Amino acid sequence: MNADNPVVLEMRGIVKRFPGVVALDNVGFDVRRGEVHALLGENGAGKSTLMKILAGVYEADAGEIIFKGRRVSYHTPKQAQVAGITTIHQELNQIPLLTVTENIYLGSEITRGPLVHWRAMHKGARALLERLHLDVDPRVLVGSLGVGQQQMVEVAKALHHRSDIIIMDEPTAALSLREIDDLFAIIRDLRAAGVAIVYISHHLNEAFEIADRLTILRDGRHIATRAAADLTMDELIRLMVGRRLDEQFPKETAPRGRELLRVEGLTQGDRLRNISFSVHAGEVLGIAGLVGAGRTELLRAIFGADPIDAGAVYVDGGRAPIRSPRDAIRHGIVLLPEDRKQQGLIMGMAVRENVTLAVLRTLTRGPLIDRRRERALVGQYIQRIQIKVADPENLVSSLSGGNQQKIVLSKWMATAPRILLFDEPTRGIDVGAKVEIYRLINQFVANGGAVVMVSSELPEVIGMSDRIMVIHEGTVTGFVGRAEATQETLLEYATGHRKDEGHP
Amino acid sequence: MLQHRKVRLILLLMLVLAFTAAGIRAQETHYVGFVPPALTSPFHVAMVEGAQARADELGWTLEVQAPASEGDFAAFVTTVEQLLEKGVEAISINPIGTDSAITAVTSANERGVPILAHNFITPFSEGSVETYIGYDQWGGAAALAAYTCELIAGKHGSTPAETTGKVYILEGIDSIFSHRRTQGFNAGLEANCPNVEVVGSQSAEWLRTRGSEVAAIALQQNPDIDVFYGNSDEMAIGAALAAEQLGLVINQDFFAVGIDGNQPTLDLLSQGQFSATLGVDPFRMGVAVIDAMAAVFAGEEVPEITLTPSVVVTPDNLAAYLAGDLWTEPVAGAPETDNGLPTVP
Amino acid sequence: MERTAATSPSTGARSMRSIGRFLSNTGPLLVLLFMLAVLWTLSEAFRSPTSLMLLGLEAAAIGIVAAGQTYVILTGGIDLSVEAMVSFAGVIAAILIAGTNVAGGQIANGIPSYLAILIALSAGALIGAFQGVLITGLNMNPLIVTLGMRSILLGVSLVITNGAGINIQKDEFLSFMTQVIRIGEDGAIRVPMVLIIAVIIYFISWVVLRHTRFGRYTYAIGGNETSARLSGISVNLVKIRIYAISGLLAAVGGVLVMSRLVSGAYQNGTNMTLMSVAAVVIGGTALTGGKGGIWGTLVGVFIIRVVEQGMVYLSVPSNAKEIVLGVIIVLAVALDVLRRGDIPWLRMRRRAA
Incomplete structure (x- = not known):
């Protein structure tokens, strides 16, 4: 369709290294005027890093960027935006307490003398919104809009900056099906107007639907760039994964033992409504659901990190009153949070200190910490969990995502837990380390533990769980066994289109 | 009923009158x-x-x-x-x-x-x-200086006019108060014991703790300081504490004098832990x-x-000062300005 | 998606950080030695053993206060009430020792000094703990809580003393506490008792911070309070204890100042908050918490003392002192930023280069 359009952007030989990982290894990428170019790959493939280099968030270690025929390098997202490259992030970058107009014109206000020319700005904003068929008063606060509308405001902002390229990073993650249709209509309009769209998504169906060309990255390398018409879904998956599914998820089924954890009627405001389930020894219970369905909230509530309004938790058949993470840990329940840096680790501390943080009590002699026993324990876990670190005295901030996750895991393994609450176990972890994390999960349940695993990656949920609980808007919509689970079924439950009886 | 009302009205009127009277009295x-x-x-x-x-x-x-x-x-x-x-x-x-x-x-x-x-x-x-x-801060400081000269002369077995000696001044934070008290004291020394040297003059910020710090260092530079004079007693007290910490004995090896004559100072004076203060009551x-x-x-x-009035209070006249015997009725005086000249020409 | 990498430093920031690490490890000590050398060269009076003794004497009280401040700042908090606590504890102890709150009343008919001191120190610890309860239990900002407490304590000190210092007389215990120990033939080396007390407190603090569970938790909370809480640490309890320690050590400082000045007055703690925070920062502890240590603070205290005393040795005009101290404090904070390698425009330059 647009195969003959001129190339507006070309990235050549891009290399980016982070401590412990080569995030991008000699990657090339080009975008033509008026095309939708999907950028695909697994977590950790390098999609976001590539786009962050383009948008001036990161600096490439090697390679060049040619935009509209000139070699460029941006140092801030602002510079890139002024030049014509706008990124619309997963996490929206708007200021909720400012109006739509103010957000669109942030940093480029129209002024008359020293004063802001409100009338002109509102008029301009209204025109932009009309172009997007968005029926929103530009004078309302952005915070009062829905997520889909907020995203449209970002698009309006991109239009305002006359962007040549709009990068959309997981734009549909938080949208309803109708909103997705609206978004696609707008993307087509923009394409017709000659704007190039770089579309990053996990949803391969979407990519096929909207994209003209597809570029696939894997493990930081460029694998292929094809026209969408020339590619089948099977081929695409093979290119993305580079191996068969059973290699990717080395699931081993452990014998199912007695019930370890039971949650009854757990309720927390509107976020969690009357949630009940149980997990047995030797079992991995996957929790699927859309962003905002309450998955993370559920794990945090069980762990005692947030207060609950009603409901009870039973461990080993006995009622376990949990009011703080300490109580949970005492009952053998631990949480591996989604955001490891902010909630799991103390980045400024050494590997040793992080690993022993939860078990210092057992490592003291009199009032003092017994350094020898502490070191021995850390050494033991470095070996057992296979943490790749030269010296346990190194700061955890210097490690790769996979190794950081292993440190969180070590910290908890040292407390001899029986129930792991695992939130996005492999987010931001490279492919090799993912498999290691999966094997550690296998090992844990094989030894009689139970795992509750939340993941946005449906293949991961399907590949690693014995049973899957799906939640939608804070309510359980159904349980699916490993054998019956497909992405389609789970999505039906997750979007609330399907709901089993007995889960009000 | 009507009767009652009348009584009440009268009572009310009386109350109002009483308050008005009180108001008038308050005016007086x-x-x-x-x-x-x-x-x-x-x-x-x-x-x-x-x-x-x-x-x-x-x-x-x-x-x-x-x-x-x-x-x-x-x-x-x-x-x-x-x-x-x-x-x-x-x-x-x-x-x-x-x-x-x-x-x-x-x-x-x-x-x-x-x-x-x-x-x-x-x-x-x-x-x-x-x-x-x-x-008169200048005049008071000058009077204190005159007494200081006597103390130094006594220590060295000489007369004020002839004695040599070393004085260290602890100033308050820069202001008309610190200026007048420092300048007046200097003038008093000059007039009464011209051979006595002021070896240093530093701010101790009106604080006892700073007085102690500054004096301790001053003693490193000049171990034989005879007198610490403070623009306020508190600073001089601090100096005395520092000197004692360094092994010196007050009213024997050195003297500490200051201005204000507050109760804590008077206590120390009565215990022989201070030398003289300018009492202004x-x-x-x-x-x-x-x-x-x-x-x-x-x-x-x-x-x-x-x-x-202001008087130099020493252990000898402390009792009289406390009794108010040294107080003299206020008189018409001259204004004080920060001009480096005596208040009363 | 590459979240792991999101905060990884660029090469420029990394080299800046290694400079920063050097600065925070050895920088302050080098600065101190350099300043001592300068003073040694310029001032003859400084070249005496007594001068060093004086330095230690003056560093002791503020040093102990700054030690308490170090605990608080390590958790990412701040205690602005310390100077008021110094005054308050001194006033309380002085009143108990003197047996009166009237300046010029009967002196030395109160309770034995060690008992008075014990009461003053308990008050310090309790008030500190109370601040900790407000900060953790009610989730109030430490800046506001301790600022408020500062006013309250100063006000109470003022009201109960009527603005006058309460004079005391030293009893045996106080004389023991304030003595200067002479070592060697003819007592050439003189060590103030208060400095020994300070050094003991520093040593204990070092053990507590580096070798106990409580210390590890202190660093963990400063490093990342959320992670610490989610790791099962009772963050609130630790913080309450931290503020109690700060209150206690400020009270110790207050008692020492009081016994040195033989007077409990509301001015006794003047400037100590600013000085203690400055000492902590100069000593390499991050204001954001989680990084630093107690010995750095001791170096910071000595740097400040050398500056203050050096200005007297060198007869710097009094009015210029404020400027010099201000410059040092601003430099200290600049050092803190540099240490974190967190100067956006500098990073940008290096990237562009």
Whole structure:
């Protein structure tokens, strides 16, 4: 369709290294005027890093960027935006307490003398919104809009900056099906107007639907760039994964033992409504659901990190009153949070200190910490969990995502837990380390533990769980066994289109 | 029923009359204001006590208000204006920045409320003040210096005119107060013991702790300092503590003298742990303020400057000082300005 | 998606950080030695053993206060009440020892000094703990809580003393506490008792912070309070204890100042908050918490003392002192930023280069 359009952007030989990982290894990428170019790959493939280099968030270690025929390098997202490259992030970058107009014109206000020319700005904003068929008063606060509308405001902002390229990073993650249709209509309009769209998504169906060309990255390398018409879904998956599914998820089924954890009627405001389930020894219970369905909230509530309004938790058949993470840990329940840096680790501390943080009590002699026993324990876990670190005295901030996750895991393994609450176990972890994390999960349940695993990656949920609980808007919509689970079924439950009886 | 109403009405009328009478009586007794720079030093507390005692004797109502900390000039002016708003018939203020309180003075002038200044004899550049009541800092410091010369001469077995010796001065934070007290003391030394040398003069910020620090270092430079003089007693006390810590004995190896004559100083003096202080009797100064107000109310002539006495207090005359025997009635004096010259020519 | 990498430093920032690490490890000590050398060269009076003794004497009280401040700042908090606590504890102890709150009343008919000191120190610890309860239990900002407490304590000190210092007389215990120990023939080396007390407190603090569970938790909370809480640490309890320690050590400082000046007065703690925070920062502890240590603070205290005393040795005009101290404090904070390698425009330059 647009195969003959001129190339507006070309990235050549891009290399980016982070401590412990080569995030991008000699990657090339080009975008033509008026095309939708999907950028695909697994977590950790390098999609976001590539786009962050383009948008001036990161600096490439090697390679060049040619935009509209000139070699460029941006140092801030602002510079890139002024030049014509706008990124619309997963996490929206708007200021909720400012109006739509103010957000669109942030940093480029129209002024008359020293004063802001409100009338002109509102008029301009209204025109932009009309172009997007968005029926929103530009004078309302952005915070009062829905997520889909907020995203449209970002698009309006991109239009305002006359962007040549709009990068959309997981734009549909938080949208309803109708909103997705609206978004696609707008993307087509923009394409017709000659704007190039770089579309990053996990949803391969979407990519096929909207994209003209597809570029696939894997493990930081460029694998292929094809026209969408020339590619089948099977081929695409093979290119993305580079191996068969059973290699990717080395699931081993452990014998199912007695019930370890039971949650009854757990309720927390509107976020969690009357949630009940149980997990047995030797079992991995996957929790699927859309962003905002309450998955993370559920794990945090069980762990005692947030207060609950009603409901009870039973461990080993006995009622376990949990009011703080300490109580949970005492009952053998631990949480591996989604955001490891902010909630799991103390980045400024050494590997040793992080690993022993939860078990210092057992490592003291009199009032003092017994350094020898502490070191021995850390050494033991470095070996057992296979943490790749030269010296346990190194700061955890210097490690790769996979190794950081292993440190969180070590910290908890040292407390001899029986129930792991695992939130996005492999987010931001490279492919090799993912498999290691999966094997550690296998090992844990094989030894009689139970795992509750939340993941946005449906293949991961399907590949690693014995049973899957799906939640939608804070309510359980159904349980699916490993054998019956497909992405389609789970999505039906997750979007609330399907709901089993007995889960009000 | 009707009867009752009448009785009630009469009772009410009587009540109203009684209050009116009380109001008229209050008019006769005077409601006056008194504003120290802050109540954070015993000096000002003592002055308030004096003023209060005299006001009680006269049956007046004295309202004392002060900012929370010295040097808060804005709060000071606000405090004065609040008291004026409350309807004081006269007010006395103790400003510490020379012209900082002009706004307060002009406010009082506009309302026709007599305003006095106490512990302060440096006339403002604007506004009219009934009288400035205070002591001569230069003269007092000079008198203290004269006594200091005697102490040094005694130590060295010589006469003031001939003796040599070393003096170290601990200054307050730069202000008219520290200037007058330092310059007056220097002049007094020059006049009485010209061969005595001032080996150093440093700020100790009016604080005992800083006085101690500065003096300890001064002794490193000059181990044979004869006298530490503080613009305030507190700094000199700090110096004495430092010297003692270094093994020196007060009133034998060295002397410590200062200005203020507050109770803590007088205690130390009576215990032989201090040498001499310039006593200005803040209690009686407070009394003098109320007396000056009474004179203004009575329409009597008051001098521009009402000079209160200051005396060098030593262990020998301490009892007399405490008894008030050394107090002399205030006299008309000359204004004090930061001009490096004696207050009274 | 590459979240792991999101905060990884660029090469420029990394080299800046290594400079920063050097600065925070050895920088302050080098600065101190350099300043001592300068003073040694310029001032003859400084070249005496007594001068060093004086330095230690003056560093002791503020040093102990700054030690307490170090605990608080390590957790990412701040205690602005310390100077008021110094005054308050001194006033309380002095009143109990003197047996009166009236300046010029009967002196030395109160309770034995060690008992008075014990009461003052308990008050310090309790008030500190109370601040900790407000900060954790009610989730109030430490800046506001301790600022408020500062006012309250100063106000109470002022009201109960009427603005005058309460003079005391030293009894045996106080004389023991304030003595200068002479070592060697003819007592050439003189060590003030208060300095020994300070050094003991520093040593204990080092053990507590580096070798106990409580210390590890202190660093963990400062490093990342959320992670610490989610790791099962009772963050609130630790913080309450931290503020209690700060209150206690400020009270110790207050008692020492009081016994040195033989007077409990509301001015006794003047400037100590600013000085203690400055010492902590100069000593390499991050204001954001989680990084630094107690010995750095000791170096910071000595740097400040050398500056203050050096200005007297060198007869710097009094009015210039404020400027010098201000410059040092601003430099200290600049050092803190540099240490974190967190100067956006500098990073940008290096990237562009």
